[in-house]
Amino acid sequence: MNPRANIRDVAKLAGVAVKTVSRVLNNHPYVSDTTKAKVDSAMAELGFSPSIAARILAGTKSGQIALIYDNHSPYYMHQIMQGCWDRCHEEGMRLIAQPVDVADPQVGEQVRGMVRQTHVDGAILSSPVTDCVPVLHALEALNIPFVRISPGTNHALTSSVFMDDMQAADDMTTHLINIGHRRIGFIKGHHNHMASTERQAGYERALGRVGICVDAALIAEGRFDFESGVAATEQFLSLANPPTAIFASNDDMASGVLAVAHRRGIPIPQQLSVVGFDDTTLARVVWPPLTTVRQPVRDLASTAADLLFGEGGIEHRRLPHELISRESVAPPYSPSSKKSKNA
Amino acid sequence: MNPRANIRDVAKLAGVAVKTVSRVLNNHPYVSDTTKAKVDSAMAELGFSPSIAARILAGTKSGQIALIYDNHSPYYMHQIMQGCWDRCHEEGMRLIAQPVDVADPQVGEQVRGMVRQTHVDGAILSSPVTDCVPVLHALEALNIPFVRISPGTNHALTSSVFMDDMQAADDMTTHLINIGHRRIGFIKGHHNHMASTERQAGYERALGRVGICVDAALIAEGRFDFESGVAATEQFLSLANPPTAIFASNDDMASGVLAVAHRRGIPIPQQLSVVGFDDTTLARVVWPPLTTVRQPVRDLASTAADLLFGEGGIEHRRLPHELISRESVAPPYSPSSKKSKNA
DNA sequence: CGCGACTGTGGCAATGATGCCATAGTGGTA
DNA sequence: TACCACTATGGCATCATTGCCACAGTCGCG
Numbered sequence: 001m002n003p004r005a006n007i008r009d010v011a012k013l014a015g016v017a018v019k020t021v022s023r024v025l026n027n028h029p030y031v032s033d034t035t036k037a038k039v040d041s042a043m044a045e046l047g048f049s050p051s052i053a054a055r056i057l058a059g060t061k062s063g064q065i066a067l068i069y070d071n072h073s074p075y076y077m078h079q080i081m082q083g084c085w086d087r088c089h090e091e092g093m094r095l096i097a098q099p100v101d102v103a104d105p106q107v108g109e110q111v112r113g114m115v116r117q118t119h120v121d122g123a124i125l126s127s128p129v130t131d132c133v134p135v136l137h138a139l140e141a142l143n144i145p146f147v148r149i150s151p152g153t154n155h156a157l158t159s160s161v162f163m164d165d166m167q168a169a170d171d172m173t174t175h176l177i178n179i180g181h182r183r184i185g186f187i188k189g190h191h192n193h194m195a196s197t198e199r200q201a202g203y204e205r206a207l208g209r210v211g212i213c214v215d216a217a218l219i220a221e222g223r224f225d226f227e228s229g230v231a232a233t234e235q236f237l238s239l240a241n242p243p244t245a246i247f248a249s250n251d252d253m254a255s256g257v258l259a260v261a262h263r264r265g266i267p268i269p270q271q272l273s274v275v276g277f278d279d280t281t282l283a284r285v286v287w288p289p290l291t292t293v294r295q296p297v298r299d300l301a302s303t304a305a306d307l308l309f310g311e312g313g314i315e316h317r318r319l320p321h322e323l324i325s326r327e328s329v330a331p332p333y334s335p336s337s338k339k340s341k342n343a
Numbered sequence: 344m345n346p347r348a349n350i351r352d353v354a355k356l357a358g359v360a361v362k363t364v365s366r367v368l369n370n371h372p373y374v375s376d377t378t379k380a381k382v383d384s385a386m387a388e389l390g391f392s393p394s395i396a397a398r399i400l401a402g403t404k405s406g407q408i409a410l411i412y413d414n415h416s417p418y419y420m421h422q423i424m425q426g427c428w429d430r431c432h433e434e435g436m437r438l439i440a441q442p443v444d445v446a447d448p449q450v451g452e453q454v455r456g457m458v459r460q461t462h463v464d465g466a467i468l469s470s471p472v473t474d475c476v477p478v479l480h481a482l483e484a485l486n487i488p489f490v491r492i493s494p495g496t497n498h499a500l501t502s503s504v505f506m507d508d509m510q511a512a513d514d515m516t517t518h519l520i521n522i523g524h525r526r527i528g529f530i531k532g533h534h535n536h537m538a539s540t541e542r543q544a545g546y547e548r549a550l551g552r553v554g555i556c557v558d559a560a561l562i563a564e565g566r567f568d569f570e571s572g573v574a575a576t577e578q579f580l581s582l583a584n585p586p587t588a589i590f591a592s593n594d595d596m597a598s599g600v601l602a603v604a605h606r607r608g609i610p611i612p613q614q615l616s617v618v619g620f621d622d623t624t625l626a627r628v629v630w631p632p633l634t635t636v637r638q639p640v641r642d643l644a645s646t647a648a649d650l651l652f653g654e655g656g657i658e659h660r661r662l663p664h665e666l667i668s669r670e671s672v673a674p675p676y677s678p679s680s681k682k683s684k685n686a
Numbered sequence: 687c688g689c690g691a692c693t694g695t696g697g698c699a700a701t702g703a704t705g706c707c708a709t710a711g712t713g714g715t716a
Numbered sequence: 717t718a719c720c721a722c723t724a725t726g727g728c729a730t731c732a733t734t735g736c737c738a739c740a741g742t743c744g745c746g
Contacts, residue, residue, distance in 0.1 A: 006701090016726085020726075050702080051703070052462075053462055055704075059704045059705075078417035118437070119396055255628040284569065285595070285599070286628070365734060395733095400703090402733070
C-alpha cells in the first residue's frame with residue numbers, strides 16, 4: 001500500500017525485470033504463467049497501478065479516447081455517455097468527455113489542443129459535432145481514428161453508426177395516416193442537426209406516398225427544446241384549419257405540444273394526437289405518455305466505441321429503430337360529419 | 344504546424360533555454376516581457392501545445408480533477424457537470440468525469456486506481472458518493488484534496504457545498520400548510536442519499552410546528568425515480584382518507600404523482616396539490632408545471648470547484664434555495680363542508 | 687563601496703513506463 | 717549435427733516536461 005509504487009518496485013518484489021512487468025501489464029503473449037502469477041501478486045501486494053502519464057510518454061498509445069459533444073439534451077447525452085463508458089470500461093480504456101461549442105470559431109483549435117494534450121487514441125463524435133467542419137479537419141490533420149454517431153454528411157469520411165431517421169419519420173407519419181389523420185403538423189429539429197432534415201424528409205415522403213400535399217403552414221421551425229415546441233404548437237393551433245395530429249421531431253418538443261394542449265383544455269389524444277421522437281425517459285413521464293420512435297441511443301454509443309476499437313477499416317452500422325405506441329395517439333376528432341380536406 | 348513540436352523545438356526557435364519556455368508555460372513570475380513575447384510567438388509558429396503526460400510525470404500537479412458520481416438523474420448530473428466544467432475551464436483545468444457504482448464492493452479500489460492512473464490533483468464528489476465510506480477512505484489515503492457536494496455525514500472531514508435540505512422541505516411544507524392543507528403525503532427519496540433524511544425531517548418539523556401529528560400512512564418510500572412516485576401515489580390514493588397534497592422529494596417522483604392523477608382523472612391542482620423538489624427542467628415541462636424547491640445545482644458544482652482550487656482550508660458553503668411557485672398547488676378540495684381532520 | 691535581495695536565465699537530473707535489440711534455452715527438421 | 721523458429725526474459729535509451737540548484741546582473745541602502 002505504498003502511496004506510489006512504480007513498476008520498478010513491482011519488478012524488484014517479483015524478482016523479474018522491469019520489462020517483464022510491462023509485458024504482464026500489456027498482456028504481451030510471451031510471458032510464462034508462473035512469471036505472470038508472481039508479477040500479479042507483487043502488483044496486488046504493492047497496490048500498484050500504472051501511471052497513464054508515463055505510459056503515454058513512453059509508448060504510442062494512451063488507452064484513452066475522447067467523446068466530443070455539444071448536445072443540450074441531458075437525457076440523450078446521459079445515454080450516449082453510458083453507452084461509451086460501458087464499452088470503454090470493458091476494454092480497459094479511459095473515456096474523456098469533452099463538451100465543445102460548435103458555434104465557437106475556435107472550436108477546431110480547441111479540439112486540436114485537447115487531443116494533443118491528452119494524447120487520446122481516438123474520438124467519438126456525437127451530433128452536431130459530427131458535422132462541424134473545423135472539428136473534422138482538426139481530427140483528420142491529427143490523424144487519429146474517430147467514429148461519428150448519426151452524422152449527416154460526408155458518410156465516406158469515417159466509420160459511423162446511425163439509425164434511419166428518414167425511414168423512422170416515415171414510419172411514424174404513416175402510422176398517423178393509417179389511423180386516419182390527414183392534417184399532420186410537423187415540428188422541425190434544430191437546423192444544425194442533420195437528423196432534422198432527414199426526419200422532415202421522411203415526414204414528407206410518407207405524405208407524398210398517399211397523395212397528401214405538403215402544407216407549408218403545417219411545418220414549423222424548432223430547436224429540439226420544450227420552448228420551441230410550445231411556440232410551434234401555438235402557431236399551429238391558431239390556424240383556421242388546425243392539424244389533428246402533431247409530430248414533433250423529439251420528445252422535448254412533444255412535451256411542449258402537450259403543455260399547450262393542456263393549457264387550452266384540448267383533450268389528448270381525443271382531440272389532438274401528439275407524437276415525439278427519441279423515446280427518452282421524458283416520453284414516459286409526461287401525460288399522456290408519448291407515442292414515439294425509439295432511437296437506440298445507448299447502443300449507438302457502444303457500437304461507436306466498438307468500431308473505434310475494431311479493425312480500423314471504415315465501416316457503417318445502421319441500428320434499428322422501433323415505433324413505441326403509448327397513449328398520445330387516437331383517430332382524428334370529428335364533431336359529426338367526416339370531412340377530410342387536404343392542403 | 345509540426346505534428347508534434349516539443350518544448351525543445353520552441354526553445355531553439357525562440358533562442359532561449361528549455362527551462363525558460365517552461366516558465367512561460369507556467370506563468371512563472373520571473374520572465375521578462377521580451378523573452379515571453381519571443382517564446383509566445385515561437386509557440387504560435389510551431390502550433391505547440393504541451394503534453395500533459397510529460398507535465399504530470401515531471402511535475403507535481405497534473406492540472407486535472409475528477410468528478411466522481413453515481414447519480415441516475417440525467418438532469419441533475421448534467422447541471423453538475425456543467426457547473427464543474429465551467430469553473431475548470433476558466434481555471435485551465437481538465438475535468439475527468441468518473442461514474443462509479445457505490446454499491447460495488449470494489450468501488451474504493453476502483454477510485455484509488457483511477458486517481459493513481461490519472462494523477463488528478465483533486466476530486467469533487469457528488470451525492471451519494473459523498474457518503475460512500477470506501478471512496479472516502481481511498482481518497483484520504485491518497486491524500487488528495489476533495490470537496491463534497493451535499494454530503495450527509497462527516498461534515499468536518501472536507502470542504503463541502505450544500506443547501507439546507509431540511510429548511511427547504513420545511514419551507515415547502517409550511518407553504519402547503521399556509522394554503523390550507525392538513526393531510527400532506529410525503530414521498531421519501533432514495534435511502535442512500537442523505538438528503539432524503541433531511542428532507543423528511545424538514546417535512547416533519549413543519550408539521551410539528553403547527554401541531555399536526557405525523558401520520559405514518561402519509562409517508563412513502565421512494566427512490567428518486569418516476570416509478571417509485573407512481574407507486575407511492577397509488578398507495579396514498581387508496582387510503583380511506585387520502586392526502587389533499589403530495590410532497591415528493593424530487594421532481595421525477597412528482598411527475599409520477601401527476602401521471603397517476605391524470606390516469607385517475609383527478610384534476611390538479613383543484614383536487615390534489617403536488618409539489619416536487621430540485622427544479623430540474625422536468626418541473627417546467629410536465630403538466631401542470633410543478634411548484635418545487637429550486638436547488639442551485641449548477642452553482643453548487645461550480646462552488647465546489649472553487650473551493651477545490653482555493654486555499655485548501657476546510658470550508659463549508661451553504662447556498663440558498665428558493666421556493667418556485669407554479670401551477671400545481673391550490674387550496675385543499677372541499678366538497679361542501681370544511682372538515683379538517685388530523686392523524 | 688560593499689552587501690544582500692531580487693530579477694532573469696540556464697543546466698541537469700528525475701519522473702514511470704515502453705520500444706527496440708539482445709540473449710538464452712528448447713524443440714523440430716533437413 | 718547444424719540450423720532455424722519460437723518462447724521467455726533482460727537491459728538500456730527514450731519520451732516531454734518540471735524541480736532544484738547555480739549563476740549573472742541590477743538596484744537600493746547603510
